[in-house]
Amino acid sequence: MPGFGLAMGVTLAWLGLIVLIPLAALLAKSLGNGPAFWWQTLATPRVAAALELSFFSALAAAAVDMVFGLIIAWVLVRYRFPGRRIVDALIDLPFALPTAVAGITLTALYAGNGWLGRYLEPLGIQIAFTRVGVFVALVFVALPFIVRTVQPVLQDLDKEYEEAAASLGATRWQCFWRVLWPALLPALLTGFTLALARAVGEYGSVIFIAGNLPMVSEIAPLLIAVKLEQYDYVGAAAIGTAMLLISFVLLLGLNLLQRWLRRGRM
């Protein structure tokens, strides 16, 4: 292969510079006071609660976005309606909006006197300054990842497949469940992975709406910022490595699942 040596050299050098060296520095820093200290930091109830909140709400947000993202992508690809292009452009807004703006906007909406909050609060549903608020913010920022990964696959998925299934006697439901769903699943999983990764690391939009009550609505990235403000660099790095490890295991698992789903395909 011509150019392999050069291209591979650039790849490795760049990856090393941009990804591996910072990660190694993080790891070294987190173990600065020894493995025992690392574990002690993580084992405190406050850190454990933050990690749990971060990962569970990210998983939940990515899962919910998977359902609604699929429906939105379906509507955008399969139907022609006035304003479709505008809707299509709207999808990218959560990508482009500074996360702090998103956070402040969501908070204003869901607070007790906000447009939505004032109707929800009397019903006993409180969203701002709770765990639900964290979830709502993550759903907002992660949505484009699902829509944008599923859309092209759906576009390539010719109507012929559905017609083939119908001519073989399949009902609409069988058509979806046996033909479309398996064809879309790899793309959906990719979208889910991206959405999850984004949601786990999300900071700006969450901190405004979450209220950041320790043990209740405090996410792990915020806790890192708190530790930094207290000059506890090693503690901050410890939480960082923990997030890194959990993320790595999740992403690796999702990747293996992908590979299994794509078996036999080129």
Place this chain on the structure above:
Amino acid sequence: MQVGIQSLSKSFGSTRVLSGIELEVKEGEFCALLGPSGSGKTTLLRIIAGLEFADHGKVLFDGVDVANREARDRQVGFVFQHYALFRHMTVHDNVAFGLQIRSRAKRPARAEIDRRVGELLELVQLAGFEGRFPDQLSGGQRQRVALARALAIEPRVLLLDEPFGALDARVRREMRSWLRDLQRKLNLTSILVTHDQDEALELADRVAVMEQGQVLQYDVPQQVYDRPATPAVYDFLGGANRLAVRVSQGRVLLGNEVVAVLAAADDAAAQLHVRSHDIQLLPADAAAGLQAQVLRATWGGASTHYDLRLAEGSTVEVDQPRWAQSGQLLAAGDTVRLRLERFGVFGPVAGSHHGITG
């Protein structure tokens, strides 16, 4: 099963794609819908399958109108141009699909499904490919899997939409004769859509030539080829020259020369159609024949292609088979005489006449 189409028409928006279609395909017959793209042939096939619905008209399966039935209730085998195999399923699961989705009461037992899939793959010469995925197969193999999948539901009629379009020329010829034999063996009523005249003429028992949403001629291949019903059919069925002629007292006149003699005796302007390989080149000193001058000669292996100009001014294309070539090839500027072996004459009064110069 017998398929009947009665006064069927269909529009997409304001574009009329089919109008007044009448067609009848007999039990076990192989029918080809032949026409250029945009002639409505694929739409007609999709309407028979239930993938599209007509605005008016009847689709009869053994005399029963199924025009309002959905595709899944029609029990038709449809083979798509690009196969539409389910990529995430193995060959086995693709073929078994139509059986596996049946309701519990109608679904054969698992062992029975496996047996049927095995039989079908044997039939399409793909035994042992059960575990492969579509992406691991060649075009011809995918085509045969698509066929096996369509046959698995024991269709009442087999519909094929340009089934060989995506295959290379050699595989296409092989598949053609293979499909022909298979259709005969199964005695399954089949309808094929194609724009390839050789394919239609070789495969079908009867050919429906379509253009602009209408069936121009529906007959056995020999008739369609030898006695095209309209100029358009002549045009579509292979390399015809068109010459403006005059029919007078049974003689066909090109300029002042008599090209041919017909049984009918009208006096009118007409069009003469003659295929490039139905013209014989004679030496310039031959006793009879139209005088012509060679404009260009293109050697092409099996035959040599000539562009010629007739004495009265119009140009004619001739393909001379290799066996008829003696000595040196003709070159630009040489003069020859032409004898029209087979031709058709179409005139406003005359109707259509077909002649063989004897």
